[in-house]
Amino acid sequence: xxxxxKDTNYAVKQTFIENFFTDWRKILGxxxxxxxxxxxxxxxxxxWHLREKEKKKQMTTEEKKALREEKLKxxxxxxxxxxxxxxxxxxxxxxxxxxLFRGCGEHPKMGKLKRRIQPSDITxxxxxxxxxxxxxxxxxxxxxxxxxxxxxxxxxxxxxxSKKDFKYAFLAASSSLKGQSDKEKYEKSRKLxxxxxxxxxxxxxxFISKDVTKRQIAVxxxxxxxxxxxxxxxxxxxxxDTGGCCTLKVDNVTCISPNKLxxxxxxxxxxxxxxxxxxxxxxxxxKKAGAAxxxxxxTTTLDAHLNDLMPxxxxxxxxxxxxxxxxxxxxxxxxxxxxxxxxxxxxQRANKEVAIICNHQCCVSKSHxxxxxxxxxxxxxxxxxxxxxxxxxxxxxEGRSLGNYKDGKPKRNLAPEIGHLTKSTCRIEKKISTLxxxxxxxxxxxxxxxxxxxxxxxxxxxxYLDPRITLSWCKRHEVPFEKS
DNA sequence: GGTTGAACTTAGTATATCGCAA
DNA sequence: TTGCGATATACTAAGTTCAACC
Numbered sequence: 001x002x003x004x005x006k007d008t009n010y011a012v013k014q015t016f017i018e019n020f021f022t023d024w025r026k027i028l029g030x031x032x033x034x035x036x037x038x039x040x041x042x043x044x045x046x047x048w049h050l051r052e053k054e055k056k057k058q059m060t061t062e063e064k065k066a067l068r069e070e071k072l073k074x075x076x077x078x079x080x081x082x083x084x085x086x087x088x089x090x091x092x093x094x095x096x097x098x099x100l101f102r103g104c105g106e107h108p109k110m111g112k113l114k115r116r117i118q119p120s121d122i123t124x125x126x127x128x129x130x131x132x133x134x135x136x137x138x139x140x141x142x143x144x145x146x147x148x149x150x151x152x153x154x155x156x157x158x159x160x161x162s163k164k165d166f167k168y169a170f171l172a173a174s175s176s177l178k179g180q181s182d183k184e185k186y187e188k189s190r191k192l193x194x195x196x197x198x199x200x201x202x203x204x205x206x207f208i209s210k211d212v213t214k215r216q217i218a219v220x221x222x223x224x225x226x227x228x229x230x231x232x233x234x235x236x237x238x239x240x241d242t243g244g245c246c247t248l249k250v251d252n253v254t255c256i257s258p259n260k261l262x263x264x265x266x267x268x269x270x271x272x273x274x275x276x277x278x279x280x281x282x283x284x285x286x287k288k289a290g291a292a293x294x295x296x297x298x299t300t301t302l303d304a305h306l307n308d309l310m311p312x313x314x315x316x317x318x319x320x321x322x323x324x325x326x327x328x329x330x331x332x333x334x335x336x337x338x339x340x341x342x343x344x345x346x347x348q349r350a351n352k353e354v355a356i357i358c359n360h361q362c363c364v365s366k367s368h369x370x371x372x373x374x375x376x377x378x379x380x381x382x383x384x385x386x387x388x389x390x391x392x393x394x395x396x397x398e399g400r401s402l403g404n405y406k407d408g409k410p411k412r413n414l415a416p417e418i419g420h421l422t423k424s425t426c427r428i429e430k431k432i433s434t435l436x437x438x439x440x441x442x443x444x445x446x447x448x449x450x451x452x453x454x455x456x457x458x459x460x461x462x463x464y465l466d467p468r469i470t471l472s473w474c475k476r477h478e479v480p481f482e483k484s
Numbered sequence: 485g486g487t488t489g490a491a492c493t494t495a496g497t498a499t500a501t502c503g504c505a506a
Numbered sequence: 507t508t509g510c511g512a513t514a515t516a517c518t519a520a521g522t523t524c525a526a527c528c
Contacts, residue, residue: 104495104520112517151490295528316521316522361496
């Protein structure tokens with residue numbers, strides 16, 4: 001497990017190594033010859049792993065296909081569950097295999113061994129009288145078989161890394177159960193549309209409330225609405241150190257008077273209301289680094305307040321609402337009668353805008369730099385060609401010969417006689433202008449690529465954009481749904 | 485009224501697959 | 507046909523919410 005991770009940056013992190021070695025030594029036992037991590041050479045195992053990977057890569061398409069079909073055949077019987085008489089797809093029917101825990105950020109438990117899950121760890125939830133799924137390991141049995149029809153999970157086990165956490169087997173996202181709850185989510189966010197003006201008026205008033213708690217609630221709601229922050233629950237020590245709105249520390253937030261704000265986990269400074277800036281400066285006063293910005297606030301308090309404003313309103317609803325309405329707005333404003341590609345481009349840009357609002361990030365891809373320099377090369381080449389054309393143009397203007405190409409062949413003289421001057425300069429000029437727009441387009445593409453190297457579009461599309469907005473736009477503008 | 489914990493949603497990453505241009 | 511980049515999917519960690527409990 002460790003050797004396979006040799007080329008990741010986990011393998012060089014002290015916490016990761018320490019946690020890994022502690023757990024490994026437990027397995028090795030006190031008297032084992034292996035005592036020091038530094039003396040272990042994992043290279044042979046790593047090289048074996050690389051060879052196996054290469055073997056897999058070398059397989060022909062048919063071999064891969066056969067393998068896939070064989071796997072599918074074996075899994076078929078685990079892929080479905082009958083719920084209220086309807087066959088539904090199961091999301092995850094495999095337990096998490098053993099491995100080394102990979103937490104996000106500087107997680108204190110990274111590298112710990114995630115042990116194998118046994119049938120005796122697993123609780124099954126099925127209908128009363130339904131046949132109990134056969135335990136796949138002979139001689140072992142399930143921890144428990146329950147018949148709870150008030151929950152949607154099919155099975156669960158305790159997370160071996162964080163004992164108090166559970167891992168569940170649920171139905172797939174395409175199941176009617178998940179679809180139904182998705183629909184309810186989007187209906188709720190549509191309902192917010194009818195309340196949003198009142199809510200915004202309300203918190204704007206409270207920016208200057210004498211009551212500190214009220215003022216903190218107002219500013220927190222504003223940040224959630226305006227910057228699409230997530231709620232920010234308290235977490236135990238021993239978990240990843242990340243934060244949302246309610247857990248903001250004074251050092252996460254810098255005010256730039258009179259109306260700008262810098263959040264350390266977001267790239268740019270953002271423009272905010274001056275009164276919000278003043279309020280935040282006030283919340284800062286007298287606090288040391290590491291202190292909570294909203295000391296009078298937690299998610300329970302905040303959600304209670306939101307629930308008063310609109311039944312069922314929570315912090316997350318603002319994100320869904322703002323994401324979906326942004327998509328709708330951009331699609332309405334910017335879609336023009338154009339080619340299919342142009343329409344899809346509008347959709348993409350709207351999607352990207354939403355991803356930026358929701359701060360959906362990803363790592364820069366390994367090949368990003370290489371891709372960029374390839375684009376740069378292409379642009380340079382085109383620019384070189386452009387310079388040549390310009391020289392040609394001036395020569396033609398002066399009635400001179402164009403000379404030869406590098407390979408010695410004479411350049412096609414576009415204007416052998418002065419009489420054709422206008423026509424030939426036109427042709428060169430036209431070439432120059434198409435080249436110009438080509439370069440321009442590439443420069444724009446390059447900029448977009450660079451700007452969005454850390455933006456992930458998938459999450460907002462699946463979790464925050466009401467599919468009905470996309471569907472109706474597709475219908476209106478004759479774009480096939482699967483292209484959006 | 486605050487705390488805890490169960491259940492469920494959201495998020496990011498590794499990997500597989502797709503689709504298009506060279 | 508191939509190889510690359512874009513896109514989809516699988517996986518699992520991290521987060522939210524709500525209700526039970528004390």
